[in-house]
Amino acid sequence: MDPFVTLTAPAVPLDIANIDTDQLLPARFLKKPRSAGYGNFLFHDERKPGFPLDDPAYGRARILVTDRNFGCGSSREGAVYALVDGGFRCVVAPSFGDIFAANAAKNGLLTVTLPEEVVTGLRRQLQEMPGATVTVDLPAQTLIGPDGQALSFAIDPFRKECLVEGLDDVALTLRHQDAIDAFDRTDAKRRPWVVPATD
Amino acid sequence: MTQQPRSLFEKVWDAHVVATRPDGQALLAIDRHFLHEGSFHAFGMIDHAGRKVRRPELTFAVADHYVPSHSRSKPIADPEIANMVTMLEANAGRHGLRHFGLHDPAQGIVHVLAPEQGLTLPGLTIVCGDSHTSTHGAFGALAFGIGATEVSHVLATQTLWQRRPKTMRITVDEMLGPHVTAKDLILAVIAAIGADGAAGHVIEYAGSAIRALSMEGRLTICNMSIEAGARAGMIAPDDTTFSWIEGRPFAPKGDPFDRAVEQWRTLPSDDGAAFDREMTLDAADIAPVVTWGTSPETAVPVTATVPDPAAEADPVRAGQMRKMLDYMGLAPGMALEEVAIDRVFIGSCTNARLEDLRAAAEVLRGRRAVVPGLVVPGSAPVRRQAEAEGLERVFIDSGLEWGEPGCSMCVGINGDLVQAGERCASTTNRNFPGRQGPNARTHLMSPAMAAAAAVTGRLTDVRKLGAA
Ligand code: SF4
Numbered sequence: 001m002d003p004f005v006t007l008t009a010p011a012v013p014l015d016i017a018n019i020d021t022d023q024l025l026p027a028r029f030l031k032k033p034r035s036a037g038y039g040n041f042l043f044h045d046e047r048k049p050g051f052p053l054d055d056p057a058y059g060r061a062r063i064l065v066t067d068r069n070f071g072c073g074s075s076r077e078g079a080v081y082a083l084v085d086g087g088f089r090c091v092v093a094p095s096f097g098d099i100f101a102a103n104a105a106k107n108g109l110l111t112v113t114l115p116e117e118v119v120t121g122l123r124r125q126l127q128e129m130p131g132a133t134v135t136v137d138l139p140a141q142t143l144i145g146p147d148g149q150a151l152s153f154a155i156d157p158f159r160k161e162c163l164v165e166g167l168d169d170v171a172l173t174l175r176h177q178d179a180i181d182a183f184d185r186t187d188a189k190r191r192p193w194v195v196p197a198t199d
Numbered sequence: 200m201t202q203q204p205r206s207l208f209e210k211v212w213d214a215h216v217v218a219t220r221p222d223g224q225a226l227l228a229i230d231r232h233f234l235h236e237g238s239f240h241a242f243g244m245i246d247h248a249g250r251k252v253r254r255p256e257l258t259f260a261v262a263d264h265y266v267p268s269h270s271r272s273k274p275i276a277d278p279e280i281a282n283m284v285t286m287l288e289a290n291a292g293r294h295g296l297r298h299f300g301l302h303d304p305a306q307g308i309v310h311v312l313a314p315e316q317g318l319t320l321p322g323l324t325i326v327c328g329d330s331h332t333s334t335h336g337a338f339g340a341l342a343f344g345i346g347a348t349e350v351s352h353v354l355a356t357q358t359l360w361q362r363r364p365k366t367m368r369i370t371v372d373e374m375l376g377p378h379v380t381a382k383d384l385i386l387a388v389i390a391a392i393g394a395d396g397a398a399g400h401v402i403e404y405a406g407s408a409i410r411a412l413s414m415e416g417r418l419t420i421c422n423m424s425i426e427a428g429a430r431a432g433m434i435a436p437d438d439t440t441f442s443w444i445e446g447r448p449f450a451p452k453g454d455p456f457d458r459a460v461e462q463w464r465t466l467p468s469d470d471g472a473a474f475d476r477e478m479t480l481d482a483a484d485i486a487p488v489v490t491w492g493t494s495p496e497t498a499v500p501v502t503a504t505v506p507d508p509a510a511e512a513d514p515v516r517a518g519q520m521r522k523m524l525d526y527m528g529l530a531p532g533m534a535l536e537e538v539a540i541d542r543v544f545i546g547s548c549t550n551a552r553l554e555d556l557r558a559a560a561e562v563l564r565g566r567r568a569v570v571p572g573l574v575v576p577g578s579a580p581v582r583r584q585a586e587a588e589g590l591e592r593v594f595i596d597s598g599l600e601w602g603e604p605g606c607s608m609c610v611g612i613n614g615d616l617v618q619a620g621e622r623c624a625s626t627t628n629r630n631f632p633g634r635q636g637p638n639a640r641t642h643l644m645s646p647a648m649a650a651a652a653a654v655t656g657r658l659t660d661v662r663k664l665g666a667a
Contacts, residue, residue, distance in 0.1 A: 017519050017534045018394050018494045020631045023590060027612045027634075030237060031265070031283050066516070069395035072428060074610075075330040077240065077347035095395045098430055099330055103346035120515060143498060156362060157222040170248070172355045176218045176226055180358055183217045183228050192231050193451035193459045195256055198297075 001108045003166035007089050009136040011146075012052050013123035013162050019066060020073030021100060025082045027074075038078060039085035058129035059158075065092045065122050065134070066107045071100025073113075077121055080107045090136050092143065108166065110136065112143055112153050138164055150159035201217035207435050208401045211341040212464070215324050226358050231318060231335075233309045233327035234350070236283040241328065241350035242290040244494020248388050250355040252294045257357065259277035259318060260291035262296040262311040265613050267483035268575055268602030273303060280613060292327075295512040305448070305605045306515040310334040312549035314418060315578055317447025321436035326353055331628065333424040335445070337417035338444075339436035339466050340391070341401070364430045365399055368468075368659035370406040380558065380662045382406065382550060382645035385423040386488045386498035388480065388537040389610050394496040397429035400476065404434050405466065408482035414443040422549045423628050426495040435467035445463075447599075459514065466571040487531050488537055489658050490626075492523035499535070501648065501660045507531035526632055527640050528622070535658050538642075541621040543572030543599070543653040544635070545646050547609035550626035551577030552580055555646040556585050560593040562661060562665040568598040569656040574601040599653065611636050615624065624652035 001032040029041040047054055053061070064083070070093040071079065083091070087121045089109060094116040101111045114122075124171075126132055132146035138160060143151045162169065173180075187194065205213070232495040234241075238260075242602035245252070252258055265283040267522055277280035278375040291298035299306050305316055305522060310331055313319045319335045325342035326332060328350040335342035345359065353359055369388060389396070402424050404417075412420070417434045424432030441460050444450045450460050453578050499506070506533065508520035524531065545551070545559050557575060558608065574594045576582040582604055591601045609627040617623045617639035626649050627634075629639035642658060651661040 015515060015518065016522070017516075018496075020629070022629070022631045022634050024611075026637070027610050030612060031279050034240070047483045067427065067519075069398070070391075072394060073330065073629060075328055075344040075346050076237070076494075077328075080346070095398055095428075097395075097428065098398060099344050099346055102349065106346065106348035117218075121622045124507050130224065156224075158220065158224045158360065158362070169360060170250070170352055170355050172353065173226065173358060173360070179226070180228070180356065184357075189461070191322075191459075193320070194323065196449040197452060199447075 001166045004163040006137045008135040010059035010099045011063035012061035013126040014066040017067040021079035024079035038081040042082040042086040059131045061195050063090045063134050072097035077103045077123040080104050097132045112138040200347040204471040206468040206472040222228040224360050230323035232258045232353050233323040236265045237286045244351035247353050251358040251637040252354050255295045258296050260296050262300050263308045264606045266605040268607045289384050308548045311577030318451030321578050331426045333432050334422040336421040336431050336433040339599040343431040345530040354511050361368045363400045367400040368403045370479045371408040371482050372406045373481050375482045380645040389427045389495045390498040394494045395428040397427040402429045403432045415552040436463050489646045490630050505529045505533045538658045540624045542623050544608040544625040546575035547627040550627045559646040559650040560590040563597040564593050566654045568653035570655050572599040578604045624649045
């Protein structure tokens with residue numbers, strides 16, 4: 001996974017709440033291998049005239065600024081592949097679906113959560129200045145909007161570390177192999193029924 | 200030694216922490232891992248890294264999302280769909296996993312099959328690459344959906360890194376009225392708190408209305424926790440839970456069962472356990488509901504009218520309401536009971552268990568459906584039992600189709616689609632744009648309400664239907 005450190009890029013505003021992963025990646029594309037080019041499926045059924053992602057005024061946007069509960073719904077990681085393969089590295093919203101946010105971090109896509117009125121303000125600025133850039137500095141946890149104002153955001157330290165380092169967590173987990181083995185041994189005595197009877 | 204009172208969630212969480220990091224992330228041991236056809240990305244990741252499945256005996260593969268609802272004796276016509284079903288079998292076979300394939304007598308939707316087979320037990324940690332894994336919390340398990348990279352992590356390590364979520368208790372007292380079901384209850388909860396109202400939280404459902412529910416009803420409640428944004432939903436195990444589990448194929452038997460029950464009885468939240476948030480609801484206030492928009496949070500009593508965006512003070516929200524009404528083809532102020540529907544779907548991991556089919560059949564018995572509809576049982580055992588009870592005859596006699604178990608028209612990826620522009624009365628969990636097919640319009644409701652809509656051809660208050 002590509003590490004995420006800083007990014008300055010055009011941002012595109014999307015005034016829609018509760019964008020779910022079915023909209024990000026319609027279910028019929030779920031059977032496609034990643035090599036099929038998930039970027040082509042991003043928002044596939046939403047791409048009608050006037051859809052901001054297709055508006056050339058926003059340039060080659062790499063940052064999406066949207067409304068609350070982005071990425072709710074199905075756990076499909078393909079929704080994240082579609083955004084990443086479509087060129088996005090960062091999504092800014094007042095809130096995210098939990099599973100989506102976890103999937104995003106595992107694929108180098110940064111999710112920035114900011115208060116609703118702040119995000120609405122960012123979308124207004126972008127609508128007034130289409131093509132304006134936004135800068136995200138993950139180590140410093142700041143986002144600089146088109147008006148030049150620096151906004152700081154919170155992020156889970158583990159998620160931040162994985163993003164900045166581009167870490168694969170299986171390797172990290174295997175450092176705890178002894179603890180996992182010890183847990184399994186004790187648990188087998190404590191809760192012997194956990195391993196199911198075979199049918 | 201006096202211990203801090205702990206909640207059900209805290210007890211299950213604490214019992215599974217293998218290691219903690221200084222930043223508060225915990226490495227959780229996972230007791231059950233369910234896979235479906237969509238797990239091919241995750242198998243690709245572990246195969247690519249040359250890793251094996253650490254605990255194959257705790258890992259189960261289930262064909263449900265892509266399986267056909269009809270003509271199972273014939274090969275699947277669409278090669279891409281057929282490939283999804285055979286790829287799961289091949290991946291499960293290569294890694295030595297128990298696979299519930301298309302022709303397995305236990306086959307069904309993973310969230311119906313696992314409880315039914317006795318794989319879902321109280322106090323377990325359960326994950327699956329599917330957001331409705333929250334369903335299994337009905338047994339007092341901590342169960343949640345994960346993405347493909349996490350699936351590959353669980354396959355390789357049987358653990359998962361998690362930040363401890365916050366807790367929320369929703370207490371529902373009093374009794375649900377006649378024809379008001381668990382589906383109406385959970386939709387009312389989601390409407391009250393919003394589609395992201397429980398984000399970052401694990402919900403515990405408590406109170407006399409919850410205690411009074413069957414396991415089927417509890418599964419429906421926990422299933423839709425994710426539609427309120429919750430990480431998971433949980434209900435304390437009790438005698439209803441234990442008697443459901445006893446004797447199921449994979450459940451502990453004899454002395455191990457008795458010892459398990461003894462431990463499971465210690466799981467319910469202690470008196471005085473603290474929750475980050477609390478909410479109470481009176482079950483008697485809940486009416487049969489339907490959704491009018493493209494989010495489950497748009498659930499309203501069926502007796503209501505379509506809301507008017509002009510009455511919404513926030514211009515952004517008003518704009519979003521207009522967009523939903525436009526997609527749904529509805530005008531503000533219309534009585535919902537006047538909205539004509541084109542088809543009915545009774546099925547999904549939310550509402551395709553025996554109790555659901557009985558409730559729908561009770562409404563349909565002796566009546567005719569005036570629109571086409573499909574009834575898809577949640578599992579092969581549900582299907583057999585429904586046939587033994589004559590429910591399938593009721594559906595067929597009323598004019599509805601009777602399908603083979605699977606996800607079917609809930610997500611449409613086996614080819615069972617609602618056509619563009621069609622309006623479907625559906626017992627599923629999501630009414631998102633395009634969920635049941637491109638430009639399909641979905642109204643969520645209970646099985647009895649969907650059956651009532653089939654009979655009248657419009658959204659209908661099942662309480663007004665009277666006897667056939
Ligand atoms: S029935 Fe629907 S919600 Fe349930 S697992 Fe299948 S596709 Fe998902």
